[in-house]
Amino acid sequence: MKHRIVALAGLMALGVQPFQAQAQAQAATASGAAEAVAPIRVDLTRSSAGYNYFNRPGASLDQHDAAVRACLAEARKMSQPDDNGAAAAGAAGGLLGALVVGVIQGAVNGMQERRGVTANLENCMVVEGWRVVRLDEAEGKLLDALEQAELRAALADKVGVETPAGQVVRVFDNDAARGDTVVIGRAGDLDKVSLSLQALPETDAKPEPARKGPQPPRTARPPRALKPEEVAVNPGDALITVRLTGMAEQGGQSLIFTRQGPAPDIQPWESDGRPALFAVTLPTRGAARGDRTRAVTQTFAVPPGRWRLSAINAGPYFTHFCLGSSGFEARDGEAIYAGAIDLSGPDRRPDLTPRDDLLSPASPAAQAGVVHRIADWTYGDKEQCQGAYLYALDLAPAVGAAAETPATVVEPTATPVEAPASSPTAPETTTAPTPH
Incomplete structure (x- = not known):
């Protein structure tokens, strides 16, 4: 059976209301023979669509594997919040209803974790200087059907070339500083599992368990x-x-x-x-x-x-x-x-x-x-x-x-004050919320 994706472990989630992620992540630049796509809204909550692999000019296949493995380890540390919205729906159904809802909710949360880990794998790789390259549908399907060892061999001449065939659909460009980048929200749909991840050799090393650190004093x-x-x-x-x-x-x-x-x-x-x-x-x-x-x-x-x-x-x-x-x-x-x-x-x-x-x-x-x-x-x-x-x-x-x-x-304020009526910027509240 072909190795696809790994078990997940998370550390932390915070709580208020989520907001919707709306766009597919694809910020693209390309050079030479690589076909470019126009930069559009980057979305940190989902991985790029299509049959993709990671490329960095001059990198070897072993360096590629090491980078994917390191970023996968970081991605496993992250955790999607539980979506318990369906819990109330099963409450009226008694024990059986609660069990059914629990099974469904477990599947939903597992799906969200898989989506989250693939998004974070890609986020990590582009920060580390790798490019996301999308193959055309025909070639992508051929590679996707290969077993792990064959796929890894097929990627050997692709991961380190300067001008890869296909589309460079994402690179790191300080995207989070741009206002149109989706930086937070529910994990977006997973279209395809990265070919780079599928090609990663199996390892006996187990994911490092999440460790609860010391708690801060009052x-x-x-x-x-x-x-x-x-x-x-x-x-x-x-x-x-x-x-x-x-x-x-x-x-x-x-x-x-x-x-x-x-x-x-x-x-x-x-x-x-x-x-x-x-x-x-x-x-x-x-x-x-x-x-x-x-x-x-x-x-x-x-x-x-x-x-x-x-x-x-x-x-x-x-x-x-x-x-x-x-x-x-x-x-x-x-x-x-x-x-x-x-x-x-x-x-x-x-x-x-x-x-x-x-x-x-x-x-x-x-x-x-x-x-x-x-x-x-x-x-x-x-x-x-x-x-x-x-x-x-x-x-x-x-x-x-x-x-x-x-x-x-000489900036005298640092407290909520009312902005003048002529100010083009938003007036401030006088009772600012205090974080807990």
Whole structure:
């Protein structure tokens, strides 16, 4: 029997409402003889359609196998949230109804896990520099029918060539920074299992079991956003201000910031017992009835250190930028303005230009003499992967943008304030949700 796909193991799921993934992932570039497809919306929740394999110019077949195996190990760590929506439907049917629903639900959850692992395998491979190449239907069917050893031999002259035959349908292009990329949601349909995965030789090595790490102490609980009258820099702390905007359909989404530990698998609170996470959540309500825009500005008092935007959360779905995240240093006694991130805009990179309504000299922070420094975003952090999806996100300023951004700003606010009526951006809520 041909080896198709492997058993799954997950680590974690978070909870709120999911939202719909709508597009097939295919961001394409090609060179030479390889036929190109026009770039369309990338979707991190599903693998590319068609008969595909992974290619990286100059790579050997052994390097290909090692990369697929390593990414498969990372993909197995991720876990799709259980969809328990059908549970209530069987409740009225007594024990038999509950058993039937349980069997169906188990099959559904298993299918979602298989879809999720193939999506994450592809996400990992493109981050690591591999291209997704789609064969035409006829050749794809021929290879798909081969046994594992024969298929691996057939891919030997394809995985490392510069100009592969077929279509290069996806490469890494910092897709998560683009506003039209689907970054989170229920796992999309699985069209075909990657030929690269099917060709992977069997191994006696068992998947590494998920290990439950130490639990954070109460002192390490995420801090709440400060109230206007609380904004002040205290010794031993740093202030971080983040502005988040979007539309009604993004309401409830959270950006999760984490503090860097001494190693990717060691949490900073293990040594100092202090918080290592805070989250900024977009409000679900507008500033006025019928207003579809959403906005909030929040400030958090946190331990000094390197803080990075690690993940985005929507409902039970959590996309972790564990393969490459962006962050900045927050030193003891200073205040950092991390910028404004628009979840509904064409670019998710933070806008580091301070807004006029955040410079009011009458604000409590200004009265307290708080001077904010513009965050110096840099890319390259890695973490232990967990959640539903894995990927990478580079938020470093675009070329030329850094020269236009002031190095420091007397940015008095970091609290929810009402934007002026003339402002083209969304007015902020005055009661921002606090993540838990």
